[in-house]
Amino acid sequence: MLRKNKTLGEFIIENQTSFKYTSGELSRLINSIRLAAKVVNHEVNKAGLVDIIGAAGDTNIQGEDQQKLDVYANEKFIQTLKNRNIVCGIASEEEDSFISINSQDKNNQNKYVVLIDPLDGSSNIDVNVSVGSIFSIYRRVSPVGTPVTLEDFLQKGNQQVAAGYIVYGTSTMLVYTTGDGVNGFTLNPAIGTFYLSHPNMEFPQDGHIYSVNEGNYIHFPKGIKDYIKYCQMEEEDRPYTSRYIGSLVSDFHRNMIKGGIYLYPKSSKTSDGKLRLLYECNPMAFLAEQAKGKASDGFTRIMDIEPTELHQRVPFICGSKNMVEKAEEFMRNAQ
Ligand SMILES: O=P(O)(O)OC[C@H]1O[C@](O)(COP(=O)(O)O)[C@@H](O)[C@@H]1O
Ligand SMILES: [Mg+2]
Numbered sequence: 001m002l003r004k005n006k007t008l009g010e011f012i013i014e015n016q017t018s019f020k021y022t023s024g025e026l027s028r029l030i031n032s033i034r035l036a037a038k039v040v041n042h043e044v045n046k047a048g049l050v051d052i053i054g055a056a057g058d059t060n061i062q063g064e065d066q067q068k069l070d071v072y073a074n075e076k077f078i079q080t081l082k083n084r085n086i087v088c089g090i091a092s093e094e095e096d097s098f099i100s101i102n103s104q105d106k107n108n109q110n111k112y113v114v115l116i117d118p119l120d121g122s123s124n125i126d127v128n129v130s131v132g133s134i135f136s137i138y139r140r141v142s143p144v145g146t147p148v149t150l151e152d153f154l155q156k157g158n159q160q161v162a163a164g165y166i167v168y169g170t171s172t173m174l175v176y177t178t179g180d181g182v183n184g185f186t187l188n189p190a191i192g193t194f195y196l197s198h199p200n201m202e203f204p205q206d207g208h209i210y211s212v213n214e215g216n217y218i219h220f221p222k223g224i225k226d227y228i229k230y231c232q233m234e235e236e237d238r239p240y241t242s243r244y245i246g247s248l249v250s251d252f253h254r255n256m257i258k259g260g261i262y263l264y265p266k267s268s269k270t271s272d273g274k275l276r277l278l279y280e281c282n283p284m285a286f287l288a289e290q291a292k293g294k295a296s297d298g299f300t301r302i303m304d305i306e307p308t309e310l311h312q313r314v315p316f317i318c319g320s321k322n323m324v325e326k327a328e329e330f331m332r333n334a335q
């Protein structure tokens with residue numbers, strides 16, 4: 001039985017042995033992400049007091065107006081990982097291309113690449129609604145000591161060695177998996193330490209919450225419209241409750257604790273949906289499956305999708321297993 005209130009540092013060391021590549025490198029990498037999370041958390045908590053809210057004035061490769069906090073969080077995660085010389089490459093939702101971290105240096109023995117969504121839920125920054133950061137970690141496929149390549153980042157989600165998120169909400173939590181279940185740690189801001197507060201997190205098999213931007217309803221595929229109608233019908237244990245924060249991390253976190261489903265389908269406006277396969281869908285899918293939930297694009301398991309581009313988008317359905325399977329059933333029947 002996992003002892004609650006163990007610190008994240010203790011947990012990482014104690015669980016190093018349960019990880020198949022027990023070199024300590026991944027532990028140091030997760031420790032670096034823990035540090036970057038605290039730095040970003042410090043700024044998020046001051047949003048409104050310091051000049052960190054509002055647009056940064058640039059547009060990212062996603063075609064979105066970058067928020068100042070997007071840029072700040074991006075810089076802090078990249079800087080922290082670079083300074084610790086713990087990865088050979090980084091890809092970010094906010095960067096056009098991947099960043100090689102002295103990977104051409106023959107002495108650079110680092111084996112991991114990290115993909116990040118430095119600030120998730122950007123539209124909520126200025127209105128004091130919870131936001132997050134997401135990370136996904138792979139072992140490189142190209143030889144150590146050679147320049148990192150695009151192939152090192154375009155790996156299927158089922159090759160992830162670790163993934164997680166930080167939610168900056170009523171409290172700040174870091175939730176992650178290394179393929180041995182999902183554990184959540186809450187930051188004690190007074191002493192700046194993460195403590196194990198949510199051991200072995202699991203999605204209830206069923207739930208009563210659905211999370212989707214219904215403002216796009218008329219543009220959704222028939223299967224999704226049918227599923228939303230199903231959620232709203234006065235029948236059995238329905239209607240379900242509609243809850244949509246507009247921050248993937250926060251909607252996912254609530255649904256994992258309470259039971260629920262999050263949907264960001266494709267639509268006649270966004271032919272591949274909105275969410276990014278590498279920075280958002282793969283890491284959340286790894287967590288969902290490790291927490292006995294499920295994640296697909298309505299037909300295919302997210303983690304079996306072959307990535308073709310750094311910033312590709314995919315339709316995303318994720319949450320309690322039976323709810324996702326019901327949504328998939330409606331998608332199949334509508335074909
Ligand atoms: O405003 P919409 O179209 O409903 O989109 C909200 C979704 O977009 C996102 O904000 C996309 O993430 P970013 O903020 O990292 O770009 C998700 O967190 C959220 O679930
Ligand atoms: Mg995001």
Ligand SMILES: [Mg+2]
Pocket residue numbers: 070093117118119120121122
């Ligand atoms: Mg983002």
